Amino acid sequence: MINVKDVKVYFRSPRGQVKALDGVNLDIGKGEIVGLAGESGCGKSTLALGISRLILPPGKIVAGEVNFDGTDILKLEEREFREKYRWKKMSMVFQGSMNGFTPVFTIGYQIREVLKIHGYNGDHNQRTRDLLQMVELDPEIESRFPHELSGGQKQRAFIAMALALDPPFLIADEPTTALDVVTQVSIMNLLKKLRKEKGIAILLITHDLALISEIVDRVYILYAGRMAESGTASDIFINPQHPYTKGLIASIPTLKSTKIAGIEGFMPDLANLPPGCKFYPRCPYVMEVCKKDEPQLRNVRNDQVAACWLY
Numbered sequence: 454m455i456n457v458k459d460v461k462v463y464f465r466s467p468r469g470q471v472k473a474l475d476g477v478n479l480d481i482g483k484g485e486i487v488g489l490a491g492e493s494g495c496g497k498s499t500l501a502l503g504i505s506r507l508i509l510p511p512g513k514i515v516a517g518e519v520n521f522d523g524t525d526i527l528k529l530e531e532r533e534f535r536e537k538y539r540w541k542k543m544s545m546v547f548q549g550s551m552n553g554f555t556p557v558f559t560i561g562y563q564i565r566e567v568l569k570i571h572g573y574n575g576d577h578n579q580r581t582r583d584l585l586q587m588v589e590l591d592p593e594i595e596s597r598f599p600h601e602l603s604g605g606q607k608q609r610a611f612i613a614m615a616l617a618l619d620p621p622f623l624i625a626d627e628p629t630t631a632l633d634v635v636t637q638v639s640i641m642n643l644l645k646k647l648r649k650e651k652g653i654a655i656l657l658i659t660h661d662l663a664l665i666s667e668i669v670d671r672v673y674i675l676y677a678g679r680m681a682e683s684g685t686a687s688d689i690f691i692n693p694q695h696p697y698t699k700g701l702i703a704s705i706p707t708l709k710s711t712k713i714a715g716i717e718g719f720m721p722d723l724a725n726l727p728p729g730c731k732f733y734p735r736c737p738y739v740m741e742v743c744k745k746d747e748p749q750l751r752n753v754r755n756d757q758v759a760a761c762w763l764y
């Protein structure tokens with residue numbers, strides 16, 4: 454359904470060119486939940502914005518394709534993309550979007566506005582109530598103002614709004630940020646239910662691998678604007694191959710251990726990247742070749758690919 458091919462997104466900055474994404478590939482099939490994980494600043498949200506054509510100056514998509522059912526949506530005129538794709542075929546729940554509701558209008562009013570602006574043909578009142586029910590909210594919530602809802606309720610209402618036009622593809626960027634653990638799990642269960650009942654494909658972006666481990670089919674690990682590894686959820690969680698992925702998995706707290714392992718050091722400055730493998734200053738397995746030549750993604754195990762000179 455979605456095929457991201459060799460996408461590069463660069464930003465101009467006083468410190469020089471920032472290569473936020475440098476040749477990223479990613480595939481999402483119909484009805485699939487795909488996780489995109491990595492540390493803050495690795496390019497996850499930039500990729501989501503790139504797929505949604507929402508990169509603004511000083512940023513620019515300088516190369517690559519985003520194919521949606523075979524159409525490169527980066528090549529479409531803005532108007533055609535807005536009329537045929539945005540909200541109708543793909544929608545996005547942004548980081549902190551639950552705070553994006555206008556405080557002076559009711560939840561129902563704001564959902565009906567989306568239906569009106571995008572030309573929904575059916576009964577707007579009924580559709581609003583159905584959408585709220587779909588995300589397991591009491592339809593009576595439509596008459597409430599955002600400040601009358603809990604964080605979890607607001608996030609559900611925002612997901613309902615994102616699904617107003619029945620898109621087959623949803624991007625959820627850190628949809629549980631600032632929510633308590635119980636609510637985080639309930640939002641994950643909701644996404645799982647939406648996939649099962651409506652067949653929606655979801656790109657789930659997170660820095661919290663533990664949270665997504667039970668709902669994603671496949672996982673992509675991004676580091677410094679490059680794909681470090683990808684594979685099925687069980688491959689990545691049980692047999693991570695790339696040293697960075699191993700570090701991320703080891704950082705997940707468990708009930709059995711009182712120690713949390715971390716990854717030494719920090720992600721490099723994207724305006725001043727080291728030569729060779731971008732992870733080498735932090736990698737416990739670093740070799741001479743890693744400091745000079747950048748490894749390319751290669752098949753390392755079953756359908757698992759990794760960019761690392763160890764393979």
Ligand code: SF4
Pocket residue numbers: 695696697730731732733736737738739740743748760761762763
């Ligand atoms: Fe580590 Fe080298 Fe692999 Fe990079 S290429 S992750 S430095 S072993």
